[in-house]
Amino acid sequence: MDRRPGSKVALVTGGASGIGRATAIAFARIGMAVAVADADTAGGEETAGYIEAHCDARAAFIKVDVSDGESVKAMVQSTVERFGALDMAFNNAGVPDRAASLHVSTQENWDRVMSVNLEGVWHCMKAQLDHMLVAGKGAIVNNASRSGLVGVPSDGVYGAAKHGVVGLTKAAAIEFAAKGIRVNAVCPGLVETALTHARFGDELLTRARLANPLGRMAQPEEIAAAVVWLCSDAASFVVGVALPVDGGATAR
Numbered sequence: 001m002d003r004r005p006g007s008k009v010a011l012v013t014g015g016a017s018g019i020g021r022a023t024a025i026a027f028a029r030i031g032m033a034v035a036v037a038d039a040d041t042a043g044g045e046e047t048a049g050y051i052e053a054h055c056d057a058r059a060a061f062i063k064v065d066v067s068d069g070e071s072v073k074a075m076v077q078s079t080v081e082r083f084g085a086l087d088m089a090f091n092n093a094g095v096p097d098r099a100a101s102l103h104v105s106t107q108e109n110w111d112r113v114m115s116v117n118l119e120g121v122w123h124c125m126k127a128q129l130d131h132m133l134v135a136g137k138g139a140i141v142n143n144a145s146r147s148g149l150v151g152v153p154s155d156g157v158y159g160a161a162k163h164g165v166v167g168l169t170k171a172a173a174i175e176f177a178a179k180g181i182r183v184n185a186v187c188p189g190l191v192e193t194a195l196t197h198a199r200f201g202d203e204l205l206t207r208a209r210l211a212n213p214l215g216r217m218a219q220p221e222e223i224a225a226a227v228v229w230l231c232s233d234a235a236s237f238v239v240g241v242a243l244p245v246d247g248g249a250t251a252r
């Protein structure tokens, strides 16, 4: 068992980059052993290597394609084999919508966004719940989006997937609360990551930045802090929320 005595174990999908990377590091900084899961081997190994070198915590990279149920089962199994437990999971891996507008969105775009952003979360929760139900405890946070709470133009397919993530979160939260497992979601607004820059041009990003009540985008660490809190005992009575972390964007 490869973890410090008494330390808890967190699994982060999409841990190679952006919000997932920041969250893996935030978990490690409070002493958790972290399974950094991603399709991107180079980025995932870099995150795990950073944790081992700079945080007083253990980390391991696990390669996964969250759109593949068998790959996800193997990810959870590897986490438990390596660290001896699975206490919390952040289901975060995601891809941007490539369509400029709903009417020109392609079947390929729909399939890709749904299989990673919605089906991926479903696969992850199934495999994690299997383990947590035996353990009788656990905390799961799914990464939805502001697009999972309100309609965002040119984000229809992505928004449908993220509304689905909120629905899965609420249903699972109610079903498993009495079994000791808390399930919640975070709904970030625009965050300064590779995904955001891939999805929007600089001009759109500048406009979005200025339109936010705080006049800026979030840094990944600001989303990570909310995830760590939702997974902690400090949030012991927080169940089934879809928490906006968006600088007030959805409060309008």
Ligand SMILES: NC(=O)c1ccc[n+]([C@@H]2O[C@H](COP(=O)([O-])OP(=O)(O)OC[C@H]3O[C@@H](n4cnc5c(N)ncnc54)[C@H](O)[C@@H]3O)[C@@H](O)[C@H]2O)c1
Binding pocket: 013, 014, 015, 016, 017, 018, 019, 020, 037, 038, 039, 040, 043, 064, 065, 066, 067, 092, 093, 094, 095, 116, 117, 120, 143, 144, 145, 146, 187, 188, 189, 190, 191, 192, 193, 194, 195, 196
């Ligand atoms: N950046 C934002 O403004 C923003 C806002 C709201 C929600 N989100 C959500 O946050 C999550 C993380 O986004 P980010 O901005 O950090 O993006 P990112 O591109 O920096 O990170 C996404 C990670 O997911 C991984 N990934 C993609 N497909 C995968 C698959 N099939 N299997 C395993 N890993 C896969 C990528 O390799 C990458 O490391 C996504 O679910 C995204 O929808 C982002």
